[in-house]
Amino acid sequence: MHKFWLKCLKCGRVYSLSSKWIWRCSSCYSPLDTELDLGKVTIPRNYPGIWKFIDVLPCSEKFITYLGEGSTPLVIREFRGVKLLLKLEYLNPTGSFKDRGSAVTLSKVLELGIHRICEDSSGNAGLSLAAYSSSFSVKCRIYVPRDSPESKRHLIELFGAELIECPSREVAYREATCAELSGYTYVGHLWNPIYIDGVKTIAYELALQLRELSITDFPSFVVVPVASGTLLLGLAKGFRELKQLGLVSSDPIYVAVQGTDVAPLARYVKTIPCEGSSSLLDALRVPNPPRLSQLVDVINKSGGLCILTNNNHVIKALKTLCKWGFVVEPTSASVLAAIEKLIDYRILESGDVVFAPLTGSGLKVTYLLLKLTTGSC
């Protein structure tokens, strides 16, 4: 086991990772982050998927909870003169990047001997946690907003988790954090500090993949959808560590994508506005992400910004992605809508290299996709 600890982002209090599950600072109730001594790490190790990077994960080799997560394809496309590095995160086992966070979470849950866990989710994070919980015989309860996509709720039930429907995403969050009173450990990705370590493996994989393909153009922009922000924070943490390890030399500019309906970042970072509903972006509805100030910090320090998108832009992007052969859910298509806008505003220019993960599978919503892209909606 490598040297890992938890640190409060606000008051700096330090916690051990090895005795019990801690999801927020017990002094000031702020989010925690893991810290790691990068002195002695070997990358990659001879394990599959994200576990190649176990030396930078807060996990023990005795608890490798592998269901196929990680090692997702990197596909390169030219788009209006810009080089897109698209990482097909929707080809993770349950159809989204959340599997990286769930795998690391379950590993820790098993190590700590925890038997019951719960989380709040708009869908993908919940069904992913349900799958990993089922596979490793941990009891799981998921709180979802009532209007989350039906197929995602079906999957949560399919994996044998207890599904609790709530009037809104906010209520789901409140209820989940209270479930500790009935013996459930709250591992929700909004707070879970080790979730971000699972997600950061995307950055490590990208670095390896570019090296394998002898591609020397490291992306100057990273464009990602932001709800709770684990994806953006995970990537930023990964790139930061890679730089410390001497594996990459530059810092990318972070561009967050949010929908017009729920856009908590817009007040705190430079934002390209937009009108019209973003109701299709069902996975981007976290009005008060606990890690908001952390997100703002990463984006602003990088010289980045926030792009707002709406249904029309997302549908156009979905059509392009289908044309390219990629089946993603509407929320995932928002990154291409944002890239389009970055080109329109000449923030992205010909020759720029952009990294964009495609986060969630569209196979769960084929009927909706067909309706949207053929214009019968």
Add this chain to the structure above:
Amino acid sequence: MHKFWLKCLKCGRVYSLSSKWIWRCSSCYSPLDTELDLGKVTIPRNYPGIWKFIDVLPCSEKFITYLGEGSTPLVIREFRGVKLLLKLEYLNPTGSFKDRGSAVTLSKVLELGIHRICEDSSGNAGLSLAAYSSSFSVKCRIYVPRDSPESKRHLIELFGAELIECPSREVAYREATCAELSGYTYVGHLWNPIYIDGVKTIAYELALQLRELSITDFPSFVVVPVASGTLLLGLAKGFRELKQLGLVSSDPIYVAVQGTDVAPLARYVKTIPCEGSSSLLDALRVPNPPRLSQLVDVINKSGGLCILTNNNHVIKALKTLCKWGFVVEPTSASVLAAIEKLIDYRILESGDVVFAPLTGSGLKVTYLLLKLTTGSC
């Protein structure tokens, strides 16, 4: 370009691969197979996914049609004392192993300058070909039986292919082969000789993955669902080549899985029978596979057999796979139903190592899966 040619499996006539698309022997109308000089191949090459094995694919480096196919996870599970090597083929880009065949096909189609292609399919092969055709701007027409799963038909349309619904799988096949009269090149996987080369990359990946994980137990059994038979034939070709290359030392026993409703193999190979409908196995309905004698030959020479399954067995297997965290379609679960039977009959014994690809994603049919596994169907 490496030395590749086509050879008739019946009369031995040889064809070139470099001038035009040929899908059957023009002398005796039998299926063709590719042959390859294995003298000078490098494995793996520095390309992603299946293209690591381009030296054993009938494709040119100028036409690498990569959408993320291949490099699928290998997950190991103990099941009633047997070690299962499960390859998650449903995590290919369009949700099935067919993407391997489609990628190789599109590569050749582009190399030969073909602009219009067609194929018959129960769903997965068709939607996969539609995705690759769309991505590389080739016009595509897919003939499907009218009762193929709705979501698969949605996906074919989503990728902009022309969807032709036919009264049955047999009629779809006849119609597709006749479309050559209207200028479409028939690339249907039932006949397509290079499709099998795409599929054989599963065997190459397995060999690499076992080596990377320092696993020395090579599988003694290979259990796969059989409709047209490309999966079984692709694996058998892959393992044969790996043996010639000195990369593996033993031959596995091939076990084919078919449904009780459509079981053309049952007359020609040792078969463990079964009663009851197999209507859930929608992807296993090819009553007269053109490569039947080739399949019979591979299975019998290996000392293998055919296992028939029905809906009840498949539902039980689906439940187990969900419990393990894998979301597959019913047809894919048939391999676990077959493995269960092989253990019951003591053909598989404690300590045996079995290779089983999980072929198709269940994300396309979440409602059906929930109905089946919760017993409300």
